[in-house]
Amino acid sequence: MATPAQGIARLGFRIWYERQLIEGHVWFVTAFLCAVLIMALMEELNLRGPGPLSLSSLAMIVVAALTGAVALRRYIRMLGRAESLAEQCVCPDCASYGVIRVLEAGRVDDDEQPQWIRVSCKKCNSEWRLEST
Numbered sequence: 196m197a198t199p200a201q202g203i204a205r206l207g208f209r210i211w212y213e214r215q216l217i218e219g220h221v222w223f224v225t226a227f228l229c230a231v232l233i234m235a236l237m238e239e240l241n242l243r244g245p246g247p248l249s250l251s252s253l254a255m256i257v258v259a260a261l262t263g264a265v266a267l268r269r270y271i272r273m274l275g276r277a278e279s280l281a282e283q284c285v286c287p288d289c290a291s292y293g294v295i296r297v298l299e300a301g302r303v304d305d306d307e308q309p310q311w312i313r314v315s316c317k318k319c320n321s322e323w324r325l326e327s328t
C-alpha cells in the first residue's frame with residue numbers, strides 16, 4: 196500500500212484525493228453490506244434449532260461483523276486523512292489549491308504512513324509542511 200506522499204507524488208494531489216474518496220466509499224459500501232448481511236442472518240438465526248445451521252449462521256454473523264468493523268474503520272481513517280491533507284493543501288503565498296509537488300516525507304513514529312510531507316507550490320515554489328493524521 197502506497198503512503199499518501201507516494202500517492203500524491205505519483206498522481207498529483209487532486210487525483211490522489213479523488214481516489215481516496217472513491218476507495219473510502221467502497222469501504223463504506225462494504226460495511227453497509229455487512230450490516231445488511233448481519234440483519235438478514237439474525238432473522239434466520241435460531242439458537243434453539245438444530246446445531247449446524249445455527250452455528251454456520253452464527254459464524255457468518257461474526258465474520259460479517261468483523262469485516263464490517265474493519266471496513267468502517269478504514270472508511271473513517273481514509274476520509275479523515277484525505278480531508279486533513281486537503282485542508283492543508285492551500286499555498287500560503289498564492290492561495291492555489293492542490294497544486295503541490297512532494298519534496299520529501301518522513302515518519303514521526305513507526306506508523307504505516309508518513310506523518311509529515313514537505314511540499315512546494317507548483318505555481319510559486321513556496322514550501323510548507325503537511326501533517327498527516
Ligand SMILES: [Zn+2]
Binds near residue numbers: 286288289318
Ligand atoms: Zn503558491
